[in-house]
Structure formats: C-alpha cells, structure tokens
Amino acid sequence: MKTSPGKYSTTFSYFKKNVSLQHQTDVFPMKKHKLWFLILLCLAFSLTARAQHFANDFENKYTWYPPWTNIDIINDSISPENQYHCQCDSTMEYGLGFHYQIPDSLYGKNLQLNFHADYRFPDTIGSGEIVFTIKHEEEYRFWQNYLITSFANDTAAWFPVDIELNFPSDYLKGNLISIFLWNTDKRNIHIDNATLDLTPWQMPSFLPELSIPHDTITDEDLIIRLPSDNTTPLSYPIGWLNEYILEKDTIIEFHPFKTTDGKHYLAISDIDATTAEINDKELIFNTIFNKPCRLLRQAIVIPFIDSTLTVYRKNMTIDTTLFQSEYYLDNEGFKIGTGDRSVIAYHQEQISSMQLDATNRIAYFNIDYWRDHPLIHYPLNDSVMDQFVDISYRTIQAGDTWNHKLELAFGNDVRDLPRIMPIPNGYASGIIFTEHADWSDLRTHQATYFGNENITKAKHATGGFVYYGIPVTKSVFYNNPDQITNAEASHGTFTGLQATVKTDKAFFKFLKQLYGLGYEICLHTPEQYTTTPSNLDEALTFMERQFKSVSWIDHGYNNTSKHNREDMVCDGLDPSSEHFAANLWQRHGVQYLWNAYYEENRMEQWFFDNNIIQPYPGYGDALPNRQITPLPNQLSPLNSHLSPLLTWSTPSTLEATSDSDWDYYYSEERLLKIANNHNVHITHIYPAWTIPHRGFWTYDADSTIVALPGMNRALERIAKLRDERKMLPMTVQTYLDFFSQLKNVRYEVIDNHHIKLTSTDKDIKGFTLICTVPIRFNNSQYYEFRKEGNQYYVWFNLKANEPVTIEIMNN
Numbered sequence: 001m002k003t004s005p006g007k008y009s010t011t012f013s014y015f016k017k018n019v020s021l022q023h024q025t026d027v028f029p030m031k032k033h034k035l036w037f038l039i040l041l042c043l044a045f046s047l048t049a050r051a052q053h054f055a056n057d058f059e060n061k062y063t064w065y066p067p068w069t070n071i072d073i074i075n076d077s078i079s080p081e082n083q084y085h086c087q088c089d090s091t092m093e094y095g096l097g098f099h100y101q102i103p104d105s106l107y108g109k110n111l112q113l114n115f116h117a118d119y120r121f122p123d124t125i126g127s128g129e130i131v132f133t134i135k136h137e138e139e140y141r142f143w144q145n146y147l148i149t150s151f152a153n154d155t156a157a158w159f160p161v162d163i164e165l166n167f168p169s170d171y172l173k174g175n176l177i178s179i180f181l182w183n184t185d186k187r188n189i190h191i192d193n194a195t196l197d198l199t200p201w202q203m204p205s206f207l208p209e210l211s212i213p214h215d216t217i218t219d220e221d222l223i224i225r226l227p228s229d230n231t232t233p234l235s236y237p238i239g240w241l242n243e244y245i246l247e248k249d250t251i252i253e254f255h256p257f258k259t260t261d262g263k264h265y266l267a268i269s270d271i272d273a274t275t276a277e278i279n280d281k282e283l284i285f286n287t288i289f290n291k292p293c294r295l296l297r298q299a300i301v302i303p304f305i306d307s308t309l310t311v312y313r314k315n316m317t318i319d320t321t322l323f324q325s326e327y328y329l330d331n332e333g334f335k336i337g338t339g340d341r342s343v344i345a346y347h348q349e350q351i352s353s354m355q356l357d358a359t360n361r362i363a364y365f366n367i368d369y370w371r372d373h374p375l376i377h378y379p380l381n382d383s384v385m386d387q388f389v390d391i392s393y394r395t396i397q398a399g400d401t402w403n404h405k406l407e408l409a410f411g412n413d414v415r416d417l418p419r420i421m422p423i424p425n426g427y428a429s430g431i432i433f434t435e436h437a438d439w440s441d442l443r444t445h446q447a448t449y450f451g452n453e454n455i456t457k458a459k460h461a462t463g464g465f466v467y468y469g470i471p472v473t474k475s476v477f478y479n480n481p482d483q484i485t486n487a488e489a490s491h492g493t494f495t496g497l498q499a500t501v502k503t504d505k506a507f508f509k510f511l512k513q514l515y516g517l518g519y520e521i522c523l524h525t526p527e528q529y530t531t532t533p534s535n536l537d538e539a540l541t542f543m544e545r546q547f548k549s550v551s552w553i554d555h556g557y558n559n560t561s562k563h564n565r566e567d568m569v570c571d572g573l574d575p576s577s578e579h580f581a582a583n584l585w586q587r588h589g590v591q592y593l594w595n596a597y598y599e600e601n602r603m604e605q606w607f608f609d610n611n612i613i614q615p616y617p618g619y620g621d622a623l624p625n626r627q628i629t630p631l632p633n634q635l636s637p638l639n640s641h642l643s644p645l646l647t648w649s650t651p652s653t654l655e656a657t658s659d660s661d662w663d664y665y666y667s668e669e670r671l672l673k674i675a676n677n678h679n680v681h682i683t684h685i686y687p688a689w690t691i692p693h694r695g696f697w698t699y700d701a702d703s704t705i706v707a708l709p710g711m712n713r714a715l716e717r718i719a720k721l722r723d724e725r726k727m728l729p730m731t732v733q734t735y736l737d738f739f740s741q742l743k744n745v746r747y748e749v750i751d752n753h754h755i756k757l758t759s760t761d762k763d764i765k766g767f768t769l770i771c772t773v774p775i776r777f778n779n780s781q782y783y784e785f786r787k788e789g790n791q792y793y794v795w796f797n798l799k800a801n802e803p804v805t806i807e808i809m810n811n
Helices: 035-042 442-450 505-516 533-547 582-587 659-665 668-676 709-723 732-742
Strands: 052-056 073-075 084-088 094-101 110-120 129-136 139-147 159-167 176-182 189-201 239-246 249-256 264-268 272-278 282-289 293-303 309-312 326-330 333-336 343-346 353-357 362-369 394-396 401-407 430-435 472-476 520-523 592-595 628-630 646-649 680-685 697-699 705-707 728-730 745-749 754-759 764-771 775-777 784-788 791-798 804-808
Touching: 052 094, 084 094, 094 189, 110 129, 129 159, 139 159, 176 189, 249 264, 282 293, 309 326, 326 333, 333 353, 343 745, 362 401, 430 732, 442 505, 442 697, 442 705, 472 505, 505 520, 505 533, 520 533, 520 732, 533 582, 592 732, 646 732, 659 709, 668 709, 680 732, 705 709, 709 728, 728 732, 732 764, 754 764, 775 791
Parallel strands: 430 472, 430 680, 430 728, 472 520, 592 646
Antiparallel strands: 052 189, 073 084, 084 189, 094 176, 110 159, 110 189, 129 139, 129 176, 239 249, 239 293, 264 272, 272 282, 282 401, 293 362, 293 394, 309 333, 326 353, 333 343, 353 362, 628 646, 697 705, 745 754, 754 804, 764 791, 775 804, 784 791
C-alpha cells in the first residue's frame, strides 16, 4: 500500500485520498468523489418508530426531574434566555445528566441520538467532558466522551454543543442510555437549553424503486405463478430488472416476462432480450445483449404473495419474526410460505447474489451487481496524486450472451435449513493477519515472529506470531534495485537496506522457516517502485518455485509513473499497458489479489465503538459489502482475456500503538463479537516496520528488540479461542481455497427432512454445517460435531461427486 512513514492519529488508520475525477465518462454518470461513500450519504433514513424529543430550558419546575438529573438551578440575568439555567459548581464532579431506559418498542431498531445544550465557563475554561454511555445492568457496554474545550471559544461566553451518535440495534435491547457532564477538574460550568432527540432509523436502501403490480393478474400472457400443486399463484408477475449506463444516462428498466405458449417466456429491454423456462425445480434464463453498456445490475425479481418468512442471513443466523426491512443475503437465502406453498432459495451459486425486500416480500436474484465486484483504478498521470475512478461496473458488448439458472425448492416446509459455514472444521469464525512488506529489517521480523531480534530459529520462539501458532499471509519485496534503505522511514534508527528476498540471504532463510510452518509468503509487488516486465516475471517465477505463491498484495499504488504501475488498481489489469500483469499472474499461479476498494471508500458511518468488525454488523444486513469478490469483467461465461481471479478486501490498517491498545481493540469481548457474528476478520498490518509506534515491537531493558507484550497477550487470546474452536487463524490462501471449493457445492432440498450435498469439483476437507436442530446422516459418513449455545456445528469431509444426504431432526 502507501509507503509514507509517520504516525496516524487513529488506531484503525487509512491512507486518505481527496478524489478528483477527471472524466465523467470514466465512472458512473453522476458527480461524485468516492461513489460508494456518497451514495450512502445521499440516501435518506427511514423512520421505523416514533421519535422521542426531550427538552429542558429550566424555566419550568416540572422539567427539573427525571429523566434529567443533577439539576442545580440558578436564577440569574446571565441566562441566555429568560431567567433560569443549570449549573455544575466547583464542588460537583458530575453535572446535568439524562437517563433513558430503551423501551421494548425499539427492539431490533437502530437509534440516532442528537444532543444539544448551551454551556458557559463563568470563570476560566476547564477540561470537563460530556459523556455518553450504554449500560446493561451494572456493566458498561459503551463509553464515549467529548471534551467541552473542543466546543468552547471564549471565557464567560455561551457556546453550543451539538453531538450526533448512531447506536446499532444489538447494543440497545433492555439497556440504559446516559448522558452526563463530567466536571473532571472541578470548575464552575453553566448549562442551558438542553435538548435530546432519539430517532429510530434504518440503513438506507440498496434496492431500486420499482412499481411492481401487487394485485392478482389475470392476463394470460404474463407469468403469474411459480410451479405449485396449489391453484393459487405463489407470486405476482416475475420481472427482469436492468440498471445500466448508456452513454451518460443511468437507466432502470423493469419488464414482466411474457409468454405465447405457457412454457417459454420472454422479457425484452432496451439492451437485451431474455428468455426463461420454468420446470419443477429450476428457472433457466438465457440473455442476449444487443447494445454495449455499463451494467450496474441485472436481476430476476420475484414478488411473493405469501407473507410467512424465514431469512437465512449472511452471518449464518436466522430471522423468523423480527425482520429488517431489507437484507443483502450474498449467497445465503430465505424460505417463504408454508406447507405446499413454501419456496426455498439457498446457496444459489449460479447467480451473483440475493437481496430481499422483507417488508414487501420481494426477492432480487442478482445475475450481476456492481457492488458484488467493487474495483477502483488509478489512471496514469504524473501531474496528479490520489485520484481514482470507480470501475466496479461490468462492461457489456453487443452480442454478449450468458446463461443462468435458479434452483428453487417448492413445497418443502423445512423449518431450519442447515447452513454452510465459510470456515472449515467446526470453527465459528476466522481471523487473518496480512502483512505489507514496507520498511522492514530482519531484526524486527525476528522480534515480531519469534519474540526477540536475536532468535533465529522458530523452535526457540518466545513470543510473536510463531510462538502462539498464528499464521500470517506475509508479503515481501523480491529485490531492491534502487538500494532503498530504512534510514528515513526509521528516523535514522535502521540504516541498512530494507529487507528483500533476493538481497538478504538471512531474510530468505527466515521466510523458508515460516513457509515450512504453514505461513503464506507472497509478493508485495517485486520492488519499491514501478518494476519492469522482466523483473516481474523473474520475481513471480521465483515465488512460485520457492513458496508456491497464490496471493498478491499491491504496493505504493497511485497515479504517477513511479507508483507501482503493475498493481491491480493501476495498470495490472490493462492489456494495453506495458505493465499489464494479469497474464503473468495467471502463468505463475497467482489467484488471490488484495483489493484496496474499501480502504479507499471508507464506510465510517457504519463503524461503531472501535469494533474491529468494520462495518459493524449490528446496524443491519442491507449493506452489500462483500469481502471476497471476482473482477467485474472477468466473470464467466462472458468472454475475457483473463483467467478467473478473486480479490479479497481489508477494511482498515491496524496500528495498535501501545499495550493498552492491544488489550482494548483485541480484548476477549471484541474478539467474541467476531466469533458470534461468524465473521472472518482480515486485517492489514505492518509488524516489522522499523519504527516502534506501529505497535508490534518495542525495546526491553537491555535495548533488545522484542515483540510488544500487548501484542503477545492479544495473540494468546486468539490462540485460546482457536483451541475452543471459536476462531480459526488462517492465511488468505487457506480461506480463499476453501471459499472456492464451496462455490462448487450443490445444495438440494429433497423434502421436509432431507438435504443432499454434492461437491461437483474436489474433495472438501472439514466441510461444516451449522443448524439449530440436530442432524444425522443416512449413510456411514464419518463426522464430528459440537454444540455451542443453541447451535450445532457438524463437520466432515465431503468427497467429490459422492452425494451425502442428511436428515434434519425435530423439523
């Protein structure tokens, strides 16, 4: 990534960009800087319950009581309005407060809090704080403080304080929200005109506004039902949705399918013609494009008639009663209807993704969706910096064709489908550390992996990643043709060449030890600056032979010619560029590319309380933020010059700069949030960077470089969760290999009690299902299981082309 040294002000840091888009036609046709970020900001929040408004100007004695607390009234002409205001004098540690017990009516809702009050320091400006907390019984679940001095502008003058906070629903149920003044240095503080607004709100919608008929259609030339033994239709007309850019216009089209013979159906839009066939279990679609365009979304839209719903969420949990208004399901699914009217859609691997308008019971089966394959590009321009364009759309040419199908289960009233876990061997979640190679030295590598700079063999490790058995995807530079040293980056502490594979034999031996222990070694591009095609080929050849590298991490990406033009987000995917790299990646077995999209399009509004899951899932499931994605123009079956590649994303750069940071951000409680959400957390780190404030190493009493004790404690906590099968430390390769294997699993609902699973490609070791009821196998299949809470984890080896049938008990 970027290589500028320096300390960042936040623990989870990003390399920020001011994006200036040069050519309107290079991106989606709208004014924007960071498209994804602005779309989120521009969408209005929908109210889901009544807002609560509380106000206190202290003029009425009836407002001097709960929910307001610590009220000390002054009758004074200095009040900004009328004659009364509140004070916190120098004898009081706590001033005006507010306490609100979250009612049951807000269960499952997010909450937006807007607080306002006028403050005044009558004597000298102090260092008081305004504190917001969420408390469950006697335990604080959230604490956020704001220094009053950041709002104050003058002694004796009244100044306004306005604070807005968004609380996710999973922090609220049955809890107490408090706001209070903490008079930390015991100064005299005046307060007036306090107001608090609590507004339930939901995430913005990521679905188009469509006018879909919601009445019974009798016209015989429309599809009005899915296959069913019941004479009443299961759905309103099934439609074909296109969202695309034609020239500079963004167009949304929705067309119901029509039929002439009752068996074959047709939907015609301005850019394509799609035929459909429907049989007992499959809906088969064939599309021919007649115009070139930039495709944003193509989807099959099914508005259902029945209302009974079960949602299989993307975090492997189930909603059956309290529904969000909208879900991005990825390739999970749902069941709608009961008895012979039930329809099940789950693990649809022949389409891109699924979304569900749960309020209106409308399913969107995305054949393609631009948010399913996010990608940015830095055009070559030596006169600018930090400018990128969003190229997440699919480029369509006239004559392109594709074929897709949905496999739906009809009339099978399964209460609880066993869901496929994205992590093997019965683990609840995963964690992956991915190291970027910048500004490192062998001594800092040995300290952070073995515990001490003087330890040269893994078996003697006393701390660090190796000691705790935490594998890392470790990127490296191949060589150093420009003789770059660490002197500037380390402020003169390390003056030698930065560590590279070819120029440091001891470093190469160190890497071979890690590789032998199951660590993944890959390129962080070949060198510090833009490489040559021959050096890239040489580096990839070496890495393939020595480390069987399948991953790649971009380095130093930007606009100028010196900024690693071989990067994926620069010219690595452009066959017209001399720095085209994708053909060499293919030739040398590289499959998994780091994608900086989410680091450059920050979703800060969905972060909460410094949780390391970013965006925080407690806000809801509407946000399409896939972690593993294909490339937009490389999806089979469209013709492409590239072999299939996958990208993987990180949300931020980790810089836990002290022991206390590691204990806070990687506390057991926060790690358990990853486990409970069945999340795979991939983080972006610089453990061997030659300045200690990166937070991975320090000096001991003898001035020896050692692993930071706080990092060791965090790794120990992860190792403990690993031993409990709550969290599996992995590499990118092991995770994406498993992910790719799951794409080739056929999941068939046989009847109300039986599921058939088939791997159509390779054996899958540690294939894992999760279910809230017991399951058993109808053959001699060996399996293991464990129960945690109300969840059963069952895992076994799924052999290629050998179907396994399981029975769902107590269904």
